[in-house]
Amino acid sequence: MSNSERFVQVRDIWQAYGGRSIIERVNLDVAEGEFVSIVGASGCGKSTFLRLLLADERPVRGMITVDGGAVAREPGRERGVVFQKYSVFPHLTVRENIVVAEGFNTACGWMFGAAKRDARDRADAMLARIGLNHVAGQYPASLSGGMQQRLAIGQALTAKPRVLLLDEPFGALDPGTRLQMHAFLTELRAETKMTVFMVSHDLEEAFKLGDRVLVFDKPRWDPQDPGLYGATITYDFDARDQGLPHQRILDRFPTLAAQNAHARQTEPA
Amino acid sequence: MRLINRIPSRPMALLIAAAPFVAVLIAYAIGSEVRLAANPADKLLPALSTIQETATRLFTEGDRRSGEILLWQDTWASLGRLLGGVGVSAALSLVIGMLIGLLPLVRSALSGFVAVLSMVPPLALLPILFIVFGLGETSKIVLIVIGITPFMTRDLAQRVLDIPHEQLVKAQTLGASSWVIAVRVALPQVLPRLISNMRLSLGSAWLFLIAAEAVAAEVGLGYRIFLVRRYLAMDVILTYVIWITLLAFMLDWLLKQLSRKAFPWMEAGL
Numbered sequence: 001m002s003n004s005e006r007f008v009q010v011r012d013i014w015q016a017y018g019g020r021s022i023i024e025r026v027n028l029d030v031a032e033g034e035f036v037s038i039v040g041a042s043g044c045g046k047s048t049f050l051r052l053l054l055a056d057e058r059p060v061r062g063m064i065t066v067d068g069g070a071v072a073r074e075p076g077r078e079r080g081v082v083f084q085k086y087s088v089f090p091h092l093t094v095r096e097n098i099v100v101a102e103g104f105n106t107a108c109g110w111m112f113g114a115a116k117r118d119a120r121d122r123a124d125a126m127l128a129r130i131g132l133n134h135v136a137g138q139y140p141a142s143l144s145g146g147m148q149q150r151l152a153i154g155q156a157l158t159a160k161p162r163v164l165l166l167d168e169p170f171g172a173l174d175p176g177t178r179l180q181m182h183a184f185l186t187e188l189r190a191e192t193k194m195t196v197f198m199v200s201h202d203l204e205e206a207f208k209l210g211d212r213v214l215v216f217d218k219p220r221w222d223p224q225d226p227g228l229y230g231a232t233i234t235y236d237f238d239a240r241d242q243g244l245p246h247q248r249i250l251d252r253f254p255t256l257a258a259q260n261a262h263a264r265q266t267e268p269a
Numbered sequence: 270m271r272l273i274n275r276i277p278s279r280p281m282a283l284l285i286a287a288a289p290f291v292a293v294l295i296a297y298a299i300g301s302e303v304r305l306a307a308n309p310a311d312k313l314l315p316a317l318s319t320i321q322e323t324a325t326r327l328f329t330e331g332d333r334r335s336g337e338i339l340l341w342q343d344t345w346a347s348l349g350r351l352l353g354g355v356g357v358s359a360a361l362s363l364v365i366g367m368l369i370g371l372l373p374l375v376r377s378a379l380s381g382f383v384a385v386l387s388m389v390p391p392l393a394l395l396p397i398l399f400i401v402f403g404l405g406e407t408s409k410i411v412l413i414v415i416g417i418t419p420f421m422t423r424d425l426a427q428r429v430l431d432i433p434h435e436q437l438v439k440a441q442t443l444g445a446s447s448w449v450i451a452v453r454v455a456l457p458q459v460l461p462r463l464i465s466n467m468r469l470s471l472g473s474a475w476l477f478l479i480a481a482e483a484v485a486a487e488v489g490l491g492y493r494i495f496l497v498r499r500y501l502a503m504d505v506i507l508t509y510v511i512w513i514t515l516l517a518f519m520l521d522w523l524l525k526q527l528s529r530k531a532f533p534w535m536e537a538g539l
Contacts, residue, residue, distance in 0.1 A: 056438050075441035086433035089440075091457040091534045100453065105444030109453045139534040159443050 007032035013062035021230030037210030045231040080161030087152035095136040098123035101158035130154040146177035166198040213237040323504035347490040354413025362421035370429020387419030409481040417470040
């Protein structure tokens, strides 16, 4: 496999809290630009896995690298995140929330002069892109849930992360807004070609948006001690082409096309 | 209709809000009337008109010896001590509270210490303060600081800890350092709490101030009250008490207005 096919490498991850295994033996290679949906029952370690990807927690064993880089010890600009809630800063206006995606990366936390003006211009462009330019001066609390999540996604994208992590980003939204957000996310992805991990409770959403759908579950189960074994990836679906397998097999193996044509020709009438 | 669902209309609300004040005034007037009827020289419950005359004299007429109006001198002296003490406490509790809330290392080192410190009864320390800092302004300000800083610090540290973990992670993914998270994420969100803490602590601050002034001072509202107590000058004492209450109420109102003006995002969700 080439390096871009192993953009995110997860090797033998094991995580436990106080003797209770949460996830175990997780191995995964994700190509650059892939959209990975993660589903599973409540408490099966989806969110733990996302926090590990985020480097908000360190695993007991194993390692995660992005683009062959060093193992991260704390969250950084390489990995952006959108949570279900609390993702935007309530004390900053909508525009400020986008500007800080650049301003927080400075030594003192503020930008001045030309840099500030440029950042504001870029923020306004981003706000226009995510359709929030009419509320640029308002505070997030006065926005609807869908608008807040759009702002959170715009904020995360402004920092230009290598990997975007979404933790049930649309879980608190009504069905109509959810559909709009799906269309919005699909558009943004077509533009940015970013690698995305999304934890979701909604199977339909997971298959609709994802290139791959990973299912977390416990393969081993001790009835006397349910906390003994952790969950791992039990299914890894290819969700491209509406989930129908082998739709692009001829692109990958052109020789099969020739064989196929030959077989047809020699078929008895 | 259940009592919990009975909401007074606006004029009704104003009327019943004024009722306790009126009731106290009437009760005082009756008590004063009864005592003065029995003994016109009674000093314990001076008539309302006497208090009003005394108040006018205190606010406008200078001292016979120095010509200065003592009430205003007392007011400025006490307000200076009070605001000095509350200001120092606010600054200290903000810095220490943020450090405890944000940095696990400082939290391990200081949170237990501050918790114990907040249990020390400040008035019991007053003699020590007079011995160490003398009888001047310092000991009075230090008493206020010792009295209100620990609980303000604990509350602010808790408020910083209450900031959702998601926000701190989010800031880190945007590249924010510990310093940037402190000044741009935590500080703006605990400042409203600092103001409300100052409002809450003003009551205790007045208590400590008047206690310190009562024991040793040359000027100040508390000093004056305890001075004229010797002459049973209830009209002066009552005037001062009402004046202190008014001052406290105005300070509280000013801080509330400041909070509303300075933190519009707090009300954006309402």
